[in-house]
Amino acid sequence: MEVTRAFDLFNRRAAEITDMHAGICEIPASPFNEAARAEHLCRLFREHNLSDVQTDKVGNAVAMRRGRETHPLIIISAHLDTVFPPGTDFMVRREGEILRAPGVSDDGCGLAALVAIAEAMNECRIETDGSILFVATVGEEGEGNLRGARHLLTESEWARQADAFISLDGPGLERITHRALGSRRWRVRVRGAGGHSWGDFGAANPVHALGRAIARLAAYSAPTNPRTTYNVGRIEGGASVNVIASEAAMDVDLRSEEANELNRLDSFFRRAVAESVEDENRARRAGASKVTVETEMLGDRPSGETSPDSLIVRLAEEATKICGCNRPYLDCASTDSNIAIALRIPAITIGAGGASGNTHTLSEWYDPRSRADGLRRALIIMLGMSGLALQS
């Protein structure tokens, strides 16, 4: 039977899959610089007879594998971008079975899984009732702000078409991310007239206003369940010790597992900024200059969840057990699935098998020895959702 043969192929072709994986990782893909790696994915998709292969408007590599019908349309994806800046050495070093390279796990192994699955389906002539859209997305990390998945699901020709969304992100077998960790990111700039620390004392001071806002935020009592966090990650302002700064800025990260908690934290934060600016202006001396504030949204990732009782989560749990892990772990994270979940598309993010460590550092590594289990699991979930077409 063709699925059994595909399972088998993942084992027999392990070395070739790992070579293909390394080949992908060695093509640099820094934030907002994913084009070369996207082109490479398009080539690989074509090799395995996917159709309508293209990079879309924002740079996602998209390819279709038509079933007997268009629907159910299952999207399976992994992300092209890494967290590493241009100029990073992306070359893969082999140490025995281990691969070492920036991004080799996150999300090199997800991209390799996409291609390995397309290859197995092609070689084993697996036919499906519905269709499968293979997508390598741009902009999953950091300031990318999920722009690849966002464009795909809200603006591209496939917007409002998907019946399920599966993201392969990182290694492992136990994890099933069905909850979307929401986040909002702000850059806050406070501006004033500035001046001399002695001569102009009493003017509203942008650095002091910012300090007041940080102190207010630091006093926020964030719940541990649903887990909710905040971070002023970066501050800067002022030219010299004896000069009142004319501008000061901070970058702030707010997160919660739960949409209402995120909204509550976000409201608190924005009120804290407004009140701090008011306090600073109120404290200024008569006739002295005021400060003004500008908040710019750097990122907005929706919270939400795919119900643990939904077909896709149940199927993922069963597939996990079939593939050898008795304790599937339901998780919450910030991934491409956030966008799908916010659109109420049944969506999960799962590991692509194997093991890894030191993610987001230059010493990131990936061990492919249990990769086949992850590929099998992904194939089972995908076929379960799209419907394996019985041979006539």
Place this chain on the structure above:
Amino acid sequence: MEVTRAFDLFNRRAAEITDMHAGICEIPASPFNEAARAEHLCRLFREHNLSDVQTDKVGNAVAMRRGRETHPLIIISAHLDTVFPPGTDFMVRREGEILRAPGVSDDGCGLAALVAIAEAMNECRIETDGSILFVATVGEEGEGNLRGARHLLTESEWARQADAFISLDGPGLERITHRALGSRRWRVRVRGAGGHSWGDFGAANPVHALGRAIARLAAYSAPTNPRTTYNVGRIEGGASVNVIASEAAMDVDLRSEEANELNRLDSFFRRAVAESVEDENRARRAGASKVTVETEMLGDRPSGETSPDSLIVRLAEEATKICGCNRPYLDCASTDSNIAIALRIPAITIGAGGASGNTHTLSEWYDPRSRADGLRRALIIMLGMSGLALQS
């Protein structure tokens, strides 16, 4: 009479004095880079027959004009350094009578006055009872932290020798600075383990600790009399929005006209920093990492005053009136005299005549047309303090 001839000389030699002034200003003198200008002052001092001409250990240009006795020993000074960084174009542009150059007023006109007075005393054979030490100091501005005057008065061979100290700083005739504006400057660094904004939330956060300290300081009620000010002039910290910073820093400037008020503000500030770090550590989640704080003193300028009833201030007021300004203005500022005042040496800082504008900017200008009044005033005060020796 020789003093009258000196007064006259300031008028007759106005053009030559201005050329000499421009010559001084065109020799670059950035903070901590005053050596070339100091050498030039030494050459000029030698031309006018001052003795013991040398640059001392920290770079002050020092020259003696012996009277009949060593004491009273009057120090007359101006400062070599400007606020402008290496690479600044210090060339003087003439626009009619006006000179334009960075530092042409602060303190080019003070240095020119030093030399013009030495020249007039030499040419007119003015003899004094006490002796006069001519000093062009280094490090008056900013991070120089008055190191030239400090060394001269506390460590050099002239330490504990001076009976009066007169600093010529900037232009004008009305101002008599007899109060020392004290300041203390701190760099505060908060360090922690850092981490991921989501995964490591609950760790004590250096940026948050700093924000708490700024907010506390911003709530300090500084008196307007004695005028007292504070400024967080610069903040920086953190690499990215979703990373807990491992370090954050601020530079803080505290000032007061009055020593006790400065001490009170300084104590409040240091307590605010300590309490903010404690608060941040107390608020961290169980088992999470702490932050630590390090404070480095960037500057310490003592407050104090020369009594308005002292001989030097009374003499300065009378001299100001004699030279044509009916309203001498008793002032408070941060100048080389701070060090002398803290050592209880009768000290004032006065303008060197003329007019100026745009000080501390690249478009600084100086108008020498009323310079002679300032030179006369300085000569009168100096001779009044050292004792004009009557011709035998």
